[in-house]
Amino acid sequence: MTPLVAAHAPATPRLVRSLIGKKVIMAVTGVILLLFVIAHLLGNLKVFQGAEHFNAYAAGLRTLGAPFFPRGLLLWVARIVLVGAVCAHIWAAIAVTRASWSARPVGYHGLEAVETTYAARTMRWGGVIIAVYLIYHLLDFTFGRVNPSFVPGDVYHNVIASFRVWPVSAAYVVAMVVVGLHVYHGLWSAFQTLGLNRPPTFRWRRGVAGTVAGLIAVGYISIPVAVLAGILR
């Protein structure tokens, strides 16, 4: 029989080794990414205030924390935290997905889905779509490699130039729907994974997750739609 207390403390911490621990890493990094996604949306919506405001906001990110912190420092800290969170999130996602796939070597003739949602069932492929989208997004607006007419510093121009190409806008809209679905199940799921779901939470967390996810998707989608409709030019 397994002793109650084992003799040696293993090298890797329990929260990294166990599947629950990996889910906790996924939930924590997911919430970090979610906070970024919300902050990023609030910033992006300034595009509706016109080129001057929007470009000033983008430039202002570089002097965040001034005069206390040197120029660009906080932005770099944020970038490093985000890259770290993305890597940890994907690493944990791959680890738990592999564990689950190997946990049922022989499948069913048919297993009926009763309780689960479309969002829950598309987390893995949705995540892959988000990752692919993320790479394109960075090449488009950050590095300017795939932008039709990239002007460093003129963020407003770059956004309009890209979204005028309708397939780019369409892909963006699809990606944001996927992000909305991912956030819906992800946020709901994170309450569960982090053990924050106590009985009263159970009733409102679906609603909260749905509202947050819906606002995020609609907010982001409004920008390419406004460009194509000629509202932003």
Add this chain to the structure above:
Amino acid sequence: MKVTLHVWRQAGPTAPGRFVRYDMTDVSPDMSFLEMLDVLNQQLIARREEPIAFDHDCREGICGACGMVINGRPHGPQRATTACQLHMRTFPDGADLWIEPWRARAFPLIKDLVVDRGAFDRIVQAGGFITVRTGSAPEANAIPVPKRDADLAMDAAACIGCGACVAACPNASAMLFVAAKVSHLGLLPQGQPERSARVVNLVAQMDAEGFGACTNHGECMAACPKEISIDFIARLNRDYIKAAISHRQG
């Protein structure tokens, strides 16, 4: 009534398996699902064929021995009902029924519909118990238990260890079972001394048995004949996070 069965037949753990079709007539709607299988087995024995192996014991929904996936639903389509308590009247006349064993690496197949659920026993052995003083029985009312905790602990203790949660889970995760065992003892004063060692050891054993990772689909709760809530999974996660950070060895 008439039913057509497609039953998973597999002679042994490593033998190849397949669905075999059986057409049944004169099935009474008042038979339980297992009684219907008993009748079929009598017919098979009369024909000198191998009867279908399936697990069962109490046949009153309390032991957790029975269990098979019926038309894609562990224990069949009726909520909060074990296969032994399911009646044929649940199905329409002429129904087509696909019957399969629980599918999980951690539940290796023994024969036909029988799987080895020893993994659950080993999880419980890893810490699903409390330390008690032996000798004369303690005074029953000496340890006060708040009503809310007593009720919740009873809800968790209703788990009969049937494994339907694992069978229903798209990830073949055992989180609902482990959550029930951890919560049932962790909610009561008697379960406190080993509380953090228990959750750490049960979870370690769960992983070692090769169950998958919960992604909060909630299918376990829908399949559970005792309607154990996934609230208990949140409680398990909460206990585990606390213990993993503070519990020093293990």
